[in-house]
Amino acid sequence: MTEYKSPLFQGISDGDYLPLGEGGILAHYKKNPGVFIDLHGVIMESDSDIRDLGKRIQEAKESVKFDEITQMATTLSAVDPTKITTIISGVNLFLDALVMILQKNNDDHVGTFHDFYLKQQAFGEGRHPKQGLKRCQNVELAHTISFAES
Amino acid sequence: MFESISANQLKEIDATVILSALKQRRPSTRAMVDSKQIQEKQEIVELFQKATTEMEKHPDILLSLNEVKVIKDHDWGSGEIYLLSYV
Numbered sequence: 343m344t345e346y347k348s349p350l351f352q353g354i355s356d357g358d359y360l361p362l363g364e365g366g367i368l369a370h371y372k373k374n375p376g377v378f379i380d381l382h383g384v385i386m387e388s389d390s391d392i393r394d395l396g397k398r399i400q401e402a403k404e405s406v407k408f409d410e411i412t413q414m415a416t417t418l419s420a421v422d423p424t425k426i427t428t429i430i431s432g433v434n435l436f437l438d439a440l441v442m443i444l445q446k447n448n449d450d451h452v453g454t455f456h457d458f459y460l461k462q463q464a465f466g467e468g469r470h471p472k473q474g475l476k477r478c479q480n481v482e483l484a485h486t487i488s489f490a491e492s
Numbered sequence: 493m494f495e496s497i498s499a500n501q502l503k504e505i506d507a508t509v510i511l512s513a514l515k516q517r518r519p520s521t522r523a524m525v526d527s528k529q530i531q532e533k534q535e536i537v538e539l540f541q542k543a544t545t546e547m548e549k550h551p552d553i554l555l556s557l558n559e560v561k562v563i564k565d566h567d568w569g570s571g572e573i574y575l576l577s578y579v
Contacts, residue, residue: 348575355571356564366558370579374550381555383577385562389570399576433578440576452562452573465553475559482561490552 343412343433344370345399350392371490377421378460382433385452385481386444398447402440406432421460430458453481465489555579 346369351360372379403409411432418425434456441451455478459466466487475482555577562573 346577351573354573360560366556368556370555372553375553381579385575388572480563484558486556488554490554
């Protein structure tokens with residue numbers, strides 16, 4: 343499982359777009375995803391010391407045994423609905439724990455997003471949503487999944 | 493099981509066994525095998541190796557965030573936003 347931490351975007355007001363630049367930003371490169379990809383993300387507003395973020399993430403990971411979840415995802419070689427559900431639930435638990443820890447640290451939750459695609463669905467190649475933005479609590483966003491030439 | 497068998501070992505395996513395995517693996521492989529009506533074991537071995545290589549290919553995935561619009565329904569304070577994602 344790969345982790346992406348964005349830079350801190352400052353001076354964001356109601357209705358502002360994060361300054362991602364034309365074409366957006368590359369958040370993940372996933373080599374050989376296997377049988378599925380499962381994308382989770384949270385957007386937070388920082389009211390605390392951003393330098394402590396790594397510690398908070400580690401705290402959340404330890405609280406839900408995140409290593410065991412990623413190990414299960416790594417070893418999954420076929421579509422197994424039970425294991426896939428366990429992995430998704432595990433990552434959801436981790437993010438819930440992380441948001442709670444960050445909120446206790448005075449950060450504000452803006453939005454959480456989740457997307458999932460099987461290999462049979464071509465890993466969701468393309469833009470999501472195809473047009474416009476999708477709403478996730480207090481954020482509207484769009485992302486694109488594309489194949490890398492290797 | 494077939495991935496661990498060498499080409500030389502495959503030559504010794506009955507062609508019908510390989511054909512049967514190929515048909516079970518992937519519809520496109522089945523069509524390829526049926527359309528060519530392969531009879532010789534060596535041809536089947538070559539096709540099997542090609543099909544196996546194709547099946548082992550996985551695309552590498554890029555995920556980009558195109559647009560993120562923040563909606564503030566109350567006064568949050570700092571206006572400093574960050575994003576964390578996991579794939």
